[in-house]
Amino acid sequence: MDVLDLSVLIAILIALIAYTTKDKLWGGNNKSSNYDSSSGPKTTSNDLVEIMKNSNKRAVVFYGSQTGTAEDYSLKFSKEFQSKFNVPTMTADLADVSFENFQNINNEIPDFEIAAFFMATYGEGEPTDNAVEFFDYLANECDDLSGIKFVCFGLGNSTYEFYNAIGQKTVDELKEKGAILIGELGLGDDGTGTMDEDYLAWKETLFDTIKDTLKLKEQAVKYQPAIEVSEKLEMDKSDLTVSLGEPNKHYVNAKSDDELNFLKYGPFDHTHPYLAPVQNTKELFNSNSRHCIHAEFDLSNTNLKYSTGDHIAIWPSNSNEKVDKLLNILDLINKRDTVIDLKSLDSTLHLPFPTPTTYDTVLRHYLEISGPVSRQFIQSISQFCPNEETKVEVEKIAGHKENFHNSITTKYFDIADCLSYLSKNVKWNSVPFSFIIESIAKLQPRYYSISSASGMEKQTIHITAVVEQEKIKDPSDKFITGVTTNLLLNIKQKQNKDGDLKLIETYDLEGPRNMFHNKLPIHIRRSTFKLPSNPSTPIIMVGPGTGAAPFRGFIREKVKQVENGNKNVGEILFFYGCRKSDEDFLYKDEWTEYSKKLDSKFKMITAFSRETEKKVYVQDKLLENSSKVIELINKGAFFYVCGDAANMAKSVQKTLIQIFKDExxxxxEIASNMVKQLRVNNRYQEDVW
Ligand code: FAD
Incomplete structure (x- = not known):
């Protein structure tokens, strides 16, 4: 064994030890628990009933969440339920508690009121990762839940076939075990952009039903803090224990060998991102107003691995402009660097990020302050209006769906814009900062389909991200922007020194203690979107726009197979579409190179929607090539679709059914069943968003 082998072995050993002890060291897989501080929960058992008994809780709100939305709604529901009915309530990640004694909950906690479930449907009707074990429990271990009362809100997207399947499954399976559903299953629809209003409508009727069924007394909803925020004027933000937005507490003042090893070997996952160097960023569009970034993340200093078709998650921070705007309207701009300490006032609540920290850090790194503001948020912040006039305005606008839509949503206001508009720029200086932390959703990572191939570039991940910038009509100088993609644009501008590029938003690219200098926190999510295991199986890929990303990875993988001497690589048919061949044709020069290497095996068919009088899309090209498509499917081809879920993916599926029907x-009906069968056999795969 040489020195290299030995060092690899040691690295693996360290990672293994770290992995097997991670739950003990870092508090399991709860997103929040890695930030748990000494002031957080002290419970040692994860038995749900024991936790509830020890903390005198009488209701529990569970969440099955993948991107944090269901978690966010569950927290809001929990707070409002507790405050409205004076019932001590806890919130729990379904994967963080044990259900062993759940069926005895009515005996163990005689005044137990209700269990609420906030269940997101993920992918093709699947439960979120954190809900998988719960369904195993229901299927295999749970006998009888008679008498347990529950409510359920499903979070889904009606553009997908299995709309809210998991909300429905939760209700069906709990009822089958004897649990009693109060009210109706709530259906939140992200596809129509009405999630917030769907939740509010469900909740309003449900609270009345709950009140009558459980005979609860209602009281005026008043904010009860679950976190205490105190200013530490004796501390300075330069103190090494102060968190300034490090990806997790291991990055704050890491000194010990264990901590330093973690920074290198992880294990890295959705609670412990890796700070990856970003290199070789470049612009892929040829346009003054639209951008698409190619960026490469270097994994060579870590043991992190990916495989072709996986997703990378990027953890963004908010822009300087958005942070300043919110600090300003909350009257915190002069205190932005004041050190604050957080303490959990509820033994079941984990602190959401490392503490001590600063006001600026919280808004910049931990809260989702940039997107559209919700009516629910404005309703709840109304108790802290800066004056009577604002209160009247808030009640007028937030109390009515239509008013809110017309005055706020259609103007694309974020939280700060909305507060400024409602108070006519008077500062909201009496909003407790704990309210801000508890009421605004946590900043979530964004996912990207990896556009490199693990066979070709093992230690580099490529992404292809279109920059979200949309100019609105009124006011005409305003843009709505995406957090992560504008951050990537900033990094690209800095790395390429393209000073001519006018940035709409700017970011603190150096990050906490200059730690981020050309780096971003990332983790990798394994995907089921994979090439056939047999390289000779033909493949058909449909990926317009950034939908081309994973297919670039697939094709590079195929090129590598040929370079490795595989003479039996199957046929590759790729349908690509964009607006114009000289404007947004992604990786335009690369495809001819791949074509040379793959020879007759590779055929690319393009659709440029704005070059002809009648718009032509990938599905039109698919139909034009029906006989080739069927020929390859008859030879066992796998069919892949990537990109826009709302329209393109549906049209492509419809077109394929048409092709089966005609050919x-x-x-x-038979054609539709044939396409369904392809899905069942994993020969029709989608990576859509
Ligand atoms: P966000 O901050 O998340 O904003 C989202 C949208 O809201 C933007 O369009 C923004 O302009 C708009 N918005 C902002 N403020 C407001 C407001 N006040 N009112 C109304 N609207 C507002 N994308 C790619 O480009 N390439 C990929 O390969 C890719 N792969 C993906 C794979 C998966 C599995 C998934 C789930 C998504 C993928 N995406 C991909 C999409 C990507 O994850 C992001 O959603 C996208 O890049 C936008 O992120 P952002 O942070 O820039 O925008």
Missing amino acids: KKVTE
């Missing part, structure tokens, strides 16, 4: 001369 195989069968009815629409």
